[in-house]
Amino acid sequence: MNQKLKSAVKILVFVLVLLLPVQSMAQVMKTTIDLPLRARASSTSTKLGVIPKGTEINIDRTTGNWVLTAYAGKAGYSGLKYLTPTANTEMCAVTTDLRLRSGPGTSYASLLKIPKHTPIPVFERQGNWIKTVWSGKIGWVGVKYTKTMIEMPQLQITLQTSFRTGPGSSYSRIGYVPRSAIIxxxxTSGNWVKSWYFGRIGWISRSYLAQPMTSGFRTQALPDLSGFSNHELNWDYTKTATLSAFPELGGAYRYEDNAVHLTFDCGYENGYTAQYLDVLKANGLRARFYVTGFFIKTEPELVRRMLAEGHEVGNHTDIHPDSVALMEQSPQLVYDDMVGWEELFHDATGSYPSTWFYRAPSGIYSERTLALVQWMGYQSEFWEVALDDWNPQKQMTQEATMHVLKRDTKPGSIVLLHCVSSTNIKILQEYIDWIHAQSWTIATP
Structure with missing residues (x-):
């Protein structure tokens, strides 16, 4: 074949590739560094801002080694290789030792080889090829050598167990996988199984695995929830007069009594939770604390103190996800997150909760998520009074905080205060005194 003909063939192949249908994948990924957001897909382009390490971002599409995303109200481009999968990332697993190529075709250069059974994120589909990233390299793999996670063999956890970096108890613990989770x-390697759970790859002992069960408490088949809408609703405490918390599904944002109901959300510790407990103890009060799995893992002594002093501890989920987005993928993921919290609570306290209250992360919910939560035995508790108090870097003044609380609190109100707030702890005693001055009581859970 002469040189001119070779060149013509190359051009024709290039044009045909461009004409192949391209399907961009809406993905969620997490940054592994403080990642610059740039105006264009170039490292020399204007920097629009920096996305903090550990932030989950939505990816609209990919351009070469860059992704189009948005952060803090600005749209721009960030480097794909500095992103890692999350629980909400669409994944597939390669079924053989598979070459990662620089383009969507076997004629493109091989960048490296991905080991058999490795999970990889799906960013884009072009013909029979998938764009992905592995080991810091961005490239393409053939669809026929991959399977979705659902297509892989499944096993179920029989008792909460450690997720480890390698096939043995001497390897470091990545985290825990809750009882009843399906993975x-x-x-496999000896008595250990390699798996993927909530954005992590690890190993689990076969001693805690069985074929998926369909009966028994917390292991029974999930109900059919298709009759409930999964349309996302965001609880807006400023419009409670026009909203419903679906009381038929166990949702409440106020109670019909003469008491004020104090609740506290604890996503992580910021140095103030013990002080909140001190104030409540000094006033002979009890409250309900909604804690995340992260809080339980990092502050088990505070959780035990809450219970010892008569407070209730509610389920604020294990990883504080967008439950509606998780439900869109599978009700099992929402269920696993709830059960994961229960197992962490059991590990920290030696027992399961004696009361069952749930608070939706960020107030995001749907009829379907409430239906599942109710089926699991929980009451969903929202709020009637809340503050812009969850960001430690943007705290309201004491005067502004008291103004909102006095304006919005009334008999029957459920009040939400965040434990990370440095302002709330300063005004808590004043707020308690004000409630009593109105001749209202503070409810005992």
Whole structure:
């Protein structure tokens, strides 16, 4: 074949590739560094801002080694290789040792080889090829050598167990996988199974695995929730007069009594929770604390103190996800997150909760998520009074805080205060005194 003909063939192949249908994947990824957001897909382009390490971002599409995303109200481009999968990332697993190529075709250069059973994120589909990233390299793999996680063999956790970096108890613990979670089998080594759970790859002992069960408490088949809408609703405490918390599904944002109901959300510790407990104890009061799995893992002594002093501890989920987005993928993921919290609570306290209250992360919910939560035995508790108090870097003044609380609190109100707030702890005693001055009581859970 002469040189001119070769060149013509190359051009024709290039044009045909461009004409192949391209399907961009709406993905969620997490930054592994403080990642610049740039105006264009270039490292020399204007920097629009910096996305903090550990932030989950939505990816609209990919352009070469860059992704189009948005952060803090600005749209721009960030480097794909500095992103890692999350629980909400669409994944597939390679079924053989598979070459990652620089383009969507076997004629493109091989960048490296991805080991068999490795989970990889799906960013884009072009013909029979998938764009992905692995080991810091961005490239393409053939669809026929991959399977979705659902297509992989499945096993179920029989008792909460450690998720480890390698096939043995001597390897470091990545985290825990809760009882009843269903996981894909990516590989085996002796008595250990390689798997993927909530954005992490690790190993689990076969001693805690069985074929998926369909009966028994917390292991029974999930109900059919298709009759409930999964349309996202965001609880807006400024419009409670026009909203419903779906009381038929166990949702409440106020109670019909003469008491004020104090609740506290604890996502992580910021140095003030013990002080909140001190104030409540000094006033002979009890409250309900909604804590995340992260809070339980990092502050088990505070959780035990809450219970010892008569407070209730409610389920604020394990990882504080967008439950509606998780439900869109699978009710099992929402269920697993709830059960994961229960197992962490059991590990920290030696027992399961004696009361069952749930608070939706960020107030995001749907009829379907409430239906599942109610089926699990929980009451969903929202709020009638809340503050812009969850960001430690943007605290309201004491005067502004008291103004909102006095304006919005009335008999029957459920009040939400965040434990990370440095302002709330300063005004808590004043607020308690003000409630009593109105001749109202403070409810005992």
């Amino acid at each position: 894909p089998v990516l590989g």
